[in-house]
Amino acid sequence: MLTVTDLSAGYGPVRALDGVSFTADRGRVTAVLGANGAGKTTLLRTISGLHRADRGSVELDGSRLDRVAAERMPALGLAHVPEGRGVITELTVEENLRLGGLGRAGRVDPADLERVYTLFPVLADRRAALAHVLSGGERQMLVIARALMARPTMLLLDEPSLGLAPRIVAQIFELLRGLVESESLSVLLVEQNARSALSIAHRGVVLNLGRVVADDDADVLAADDQLRHAYLGF
Amino acid sequence: MQQLLNTALGGLTLGMVYAAFALALVLIWRSTRIVNFAQAPMAMVTTFVALVVVDAGHSYWLAFAAALVSGLLLGAVVERLVVRPVEGGPEINAVILTLGLFIVLHALAAVVFGNRYRSFPAPFGVRGLEVGGTTIALTGFGVFTVLAVLVTMGLLLALFRYTDVGLRMRASAFNPEVARLLGVRVGRMLTLGWALASLVGSLAGLLIAGGSLVHPAYMDSVVVYGFVAAVLGGLDSPIGAVVGGLLLGVALSFVSGYVGSQLVALAALVILMLVLTLRPGGLFAQAAARRV
Amino acid sequence: MATALRRGRTWWAGSVLGRHLLVALLGLVVVVVVLESASDFRNLQLASMAYLGIAAGGLTVLTGLNGQISLGHGALMAIGAYTTALLLDDRDAGTPLPLVVLAAVAVTLLVGAVVGAAAARLHGPYLAGATLALAVAVPGIALYFKEQLGGEQGLRVVLPDIPTWVLDLAFFVTGQDLTRSRYVACLAWLTLIVTFVLLANLSRTRVGRRWRAVRDDEVAAELAGIRLGRARVSAFVVSAAAAGAAGAMMAITVRLAAPSGFTITLSLTLLTAVVLGGLGSLGGALLGAALLTFLPQVVTDLGVDAGLSDIQAAELAPLVYGLVMVVVVLVAPAGLVGTARTALLRRRLQRAGTGTSTSTSTDTAAPTSTSTTSKGTTT
Ligand SMILES: Nc1ncnc2c1ncn2[C@@H]1O[C@H](COP(=O)(O)OP(=O)(O)OP(=O)(O)O)[C@@H](O)[C@H]1O
Ligand SMILES: [Mg+2]
Numbered sequence: 001m002l003t004v005t006d007l008s009a010g011y012g013p014v015r016a017l018d019g020v021s022f023t024a025d026r027g028r029v030t031a032v033l034g035a036n037g038a039g040k041t042t043l044l045r046t047i048s049g050l051h052r053a054d055r056g057s058v059e060l061d062g063s064r065l066d067r068v069a070a071e072r073m074p075a076l077g078l079a080h081v082p083e084g085r086g087v088i089t090e091l092t093v094e095e096n097l098r099l100g101g102l103g104r105a106g107r108v109d110p111a112d113l114e115r116v117y118t119l120f121p122v123l124a125d126r127r128a129a130l131a132h133v134l135s136g137g138e139r140q141m142l143v144i145a146r147a148l149m150a151r152p153t154m155l156l157l158d159e160p161s162l163g164l165a166p167r168i169v170a171q172i173f174e175l176l177r178g179l180v181e182s183e184s185l186s187v188l189l190v191e192q193n194a195r196s197a198l199s200i201a202h203r204g205v206v207l208n209l210g211r212v213v214a215d216d217d218a219d220v221l222a223a224d225d226q227l228r229h230a231y232l233g234f
Numbered sequence: 235m236q237q238l239l240n241t242a243l244g245g246l247t248l249g250m251v252y253a254a255f256a257l258a259l260v261l262i263w264r265s266t267r268i269v270n271f272a273q274a275p276m277a278m279v280t281t282f283v284a285l286v287v288v289d290a291g292h293s294y295w296l297a298f299a300a301a302l303v304s305g306l307l308l309g310a311v312v313e314r315l316v317v318r319p320v321e322g323g324p325e326i327n328a329v330i331l332t333l334g335l336f337i338v339l340h341a342l343a344a345v346v347f348g349n350r351y352r353s354f355p356a357p358f359g360v361r362g363l364e365v366g367g368t369t370i371a372l373t374g375f376g377v378f379t380v381l382a383v384l385v386t387m388g389l390l391l392a393l394f395r396y397t398d399v400g401l402r403m404r405a406s407a408f409n410p411e412v413a414r415l416l417g418v419r420v421g422r423m424l425t426l427g428w429a430l431a432s433l434v435g436s437l438a439g440l441l442i443a444g445g446s447l448v449h450p451a452y453m454d455s456v457v458v459y460g461f462v463a464a465v466l467g468g469l470d471s472p473i474g475a476v477v478g479g480l481l482l483g484v485a486l487s488f489v490s491g492y493v494g495s496q497l498v499a500l501a502a503l504v505i506l507m508l509v510l511t512l513r514p515g516g517l518f519a520q521a522a523a524r525r526v
Numbered sequence: 527m528a529t530a531l532r533r534g535r536t537w538w539a540g541s542v543l544g545r546h547l548l549v550a551l552l553g554l555v556v557v558v559v560v561l562e563s564a565s566d567f568r569n570l571q572l573a574s575m576a577y578l579g580i581a582a583g584g585l586t587v588l589t590g591l592n593g594q595i596s597l598g599h600g601a602l603m604a605i606g607a608y609t610t611a612l613l614l615d616d617r618d619a620g621t622p623l624p625l626v627v628l629a630a631v632a633v634t635l636l637v638g639a640v641v642g643a644a645a646a647r648l649h650g651p652y653l654a655g656a657t658l659a660l661a662v663a664v665p666g667i668a669l670y671f672k673e674q675l676g677g678e679q680g681l682r683v684v685l686p687d688i689p690t691w692v693l694d695l696a697f698f699v700t701g702q703d704l705t706r707s708r709y710v711a712c713l714a715w716l717t718l719i720v721t722f723v724l725l726a727n728l729s730r731t732r733v734g735r736r737w738r739a740v741r742d743d744e745v746a747a748e749l750a751g752i753r754l755g756r757a758r759v760s761a762f763v764v765s766a767a768a769a770g771a772a773g774a775m776m777a778i779t780v781r782l783a784a785p786s787g788f789t790i791t792l793s794l795t796l797l798t799a800v801v802l803g804g805l806g807s808l809g810g811a812l813l814g815a816a817l818l819t820f821l822p823q824v825v826t827d828l829g830v831d832a833g834l835s836d837i838q839a840a841e842l843a844p845l846v847y848g849l850v851m852v853v854v855v856l857v858a859p860a861g862l863v864g865t866a867r868t869a870l871l872r873r874r875l876q877r878a879g880t881g882t883s884t885s886t887s888t889d890t891a892a893p894t895s896t897s898t899t900s901k902g903t904t905t
Contacts, residue, residue: 048415050411070415071414071417071418072417073415074415074416079415082411086409086411088405088409088412090404090408091401091405091408095401095404098398098401099401099418100416102401102418103416104417106398107398150416263651271654271655316856319856320855325649325650325651326589326593326595328650328651329595329651330595330797330851330855331851331856333597333654333794334798334848334849334851334852335848336794336848337844337851338849339848340844340848341841341843341844344838345841345842345845348838349840451789451790454790455662458655458659461659462655462659465652496666496669496670497670499662499663500664500667502659502662503656503659503660503662506655506656510644510647510648511644511647514647
């Protein structure tokens with residue numbers, strides 16, 4: 001379980017997060033929604049230690065994550081797939097995956113590789129290709145697979161649907177749902193595309209200008225017309 | 235005909251050294267976007283370390299190893315203590331910093347080791363080998379030079395291609411932030427990269443010094459040739475640096491042999507400007523623009 | 527309203543020019559007094575401070591105001607020096623000295639235009655590498671054309687006789703005979719003053735504003751209709767012209783133009799002067815030149831006192847410069863003067879009660895000072 005308490009962060013004078021608190025339960029998908037500039041990316045970056053929090057705390061299954069360097073997160077069970085995906089295009093598909101595996105224990109377990117190749121057969125076919133040649137959808141699969149290589153308990157995803165065709169998005173979300181159910185993975189899913197995010201999420205947190213304006217079960221949020229119109233845009 | 239052959243052979247030997255030096259520059263450029271102009275005096279200092287070991291009565295090989303190890307350490311120390319604060323900052327700061335380091339190391343070497351020419355031993359003959367009754371421009375030491383550079387490159391290639399550390403280093407160079415998220419200690423990888431680059435630079439320094447004279451300034455022009463070679467290869471590509479080094483070595487050897495050795499540096503300048511004007515991405519640049 | 531504004535601005539510009547001329551005049555008086563009371567040896571030292579200052583002034587305009595770096599200014603000085611030497615090859619050469627200097631400036635300016643055109647598209651490390659190559663290449667040319675350029679030995683420079691009216695004037699003003707070293711020092715300082723007035727004014731005009739705009743933000747400058755290439759080349763040309771004048775003064779001061787005088791060390795030394803003095807500041811460049819001229823003796827004496835041999839002690843000065851250069855970049859990226867000025871400005875702003883943390887003044891501070899803070903966020 002990920003617990004965020006009173007988290008604040010910013011860029012110089014800009015306050016991007018202002019006292020954000022919520023929990024993301026184990027084995028659940030928690031959606032973080034909000035318009036452009038709401039602070040979603042900043043939230044994820046602050047949780048994973050890429051950005052320094054000014055105030056507040058983050059706990060994952062009882063251990064404090066704030067003040068922990070980003071490079072130690074994989075060992076603590078947290079994986080962050082950044083906005084814009086973060087495929088290292090100069091490396092091959094398999095090298096990207098191996099890199100993911102190295103993060104947890106310092107070496108790659110071949111069983112992990114086999115597992116993600118079974119989950120994502122597309123990647124298995126192109127394991128020796130440079131990641132540069134992959135399509136957008138394949139890249140998204142690659143970064144999710146790479147994150148799974150570290151056997152995380154908590155997966156942070158920043159706008160996985162960005163720039164992908166609806167069919168591909170549905171496919172990826174379907175896959176995520178399966179993982180959450182079969183492996184009790186927890187997912188914190190940042191999305192602007194609120195409708196599809198809420199369709200797989202159990203819970204949703206809505207951010208506006210760095211503050212939590214709603215935090216409820218996904219179906220409750222989806223049914224709240226006022227909220228939908230004001231913040232979710234559907 | 236024979237002169238042609240000899241010029242080419244001499245060029246290839248020299249080109250190997252330029253290739254090594256260019257490779258050292260590329261390794262650092264790839265990971266930190268800094269051209270390490272201090273690479274030349276760093277290599278020079280380690281050659282003097284070797285000279286101290288030789289003067290103390292030890293074998294050439296011990297001196298050789300001492301220089302390489304001190305190169306490794308020097309690279310790591312320089313990155314950690316001096317370069318780290320300017321990484322990711324304005325590029326002009328890094329340029330000025332490496333030049334400041336250039337001056338410091340120069341002066342330090344002159345204070346400690348003296349500002350005069352000293353002869354440096356070579357483990358193999360420095361006279362041309364006999365092939366079929368004629369002497370060719372390839373010396374025993376030249377053969378050693380070529381082999382040493384090839385072996386070093388092979389080892390580096392293996393390190394980068396086939397080891398986990400190599401993978402981490404490449405990831406840090408290509409995308410430091412993602413590398414961090416995947417658990418790579420990027421800072422350590424950069425230090426290691428500088429250390430390895432400095433080792434390769436030291437090797438180049440030792441190979442240039444062998445059977446010749448060393449002086450605090452003896453590597454100064456090599457940093458220019460190494461830079462030109464690296465730019466020929468695109469500054470981002472280790473393979474390109476090696477090919478660029480060989481091409482430059484041969485080209486400069488012909489200029490030296492047929493025009494005049496005084497104009498070698500001018501020829502390097504002309505080549506550099508031609509490349510930068512006509513093919514700024516290097517000779518082997520693909521149509522696709524490189525990242526950054 | 528508009529005319530009033532325009533008149534306001536011209537009045538202001540006139541006052542700046544006036545102020546520059548006033549400073550120059552004061553400088554001239556100080557120079558005459560100092561040179562007149564200094565020994566021959568000191569005069570030659572002061573002359574070398576002047577030529578280093580001229581070249582450093584040119585470089586600081588290029589680097590500080592336009593953001594280009596050059597490690598080739600030593601080579602440009604060589605071109606000025608060799609031109610001077612070729613024109614002053616014997617006592618009856620007959621070309622008046624001012625013409626010789628102008629010729630040196632013109633030739634260097636031409637070379638600078640070529641180099642600048644090639645360099646205009648380069649930035650940062652590429653530019654540094656290319657100009658470093660220039661610095662290494664140029665002495666080779668002198669070695670290759672042994673017949674014309676004297677090879678390793680170089681060319682001797684024969685200083686023409688001092689014109690009698692100058693001798694008379696000097697006697698009239700100072701009551702002493704003008705020695706040749708004093709004459710040389712006067713020439714060098716006069717050139718420095720003229721160069722600095724020109725550079726200072728240029729950097730206040732539209733040209734100077736363009737240079738700064740290009741340095742601060744290329745995209746914004748381009749959008750504002752500034753031709754990037756042209757701005758870069760013009761900055762390089764101006765800077766090269768100053769280096770040419772410096773080379774000419776160096777030639778008549780040391781009476782020789784030889785490859786050994788124009789090693790990489792000279793170029794790096796100029797950069798040191800510029801960094802020590804604070805990028806973009808002419809006063810700083812002069813301060814840097816003074817340090818380069820007078821610090822070595824002090825440091826060397828200290829070294830000898832500490833038990834080093836003469837040769838070793840002579841290397842202490844560059845050691846100090848190098849260290850200072852490294853430290854300046856690490857703790858005060860705008861250089862000594864630039865940083866002091868920023869601190870002063872900040873204090874003044876605070877006293878004025880505005881209290882906001884403005885980013886450094888875009889006027890004279892180097893590009894280095896504006897973005898160094900951006901890094902801390904991710905690490
Ligand atoms: N590097 C930065 N420097 C300064 N301000 C920033 C920076 N990154 C983000 N911000 C500001 O912080 C606020 C939150 O940005 P953030 O990227 O977290 O929003 P977001 O919800 O992820 O938006 P989007 O949906 O567009 O990705 C915005 O006002 C943004 O302008
Ligand atoms: Mg975002």
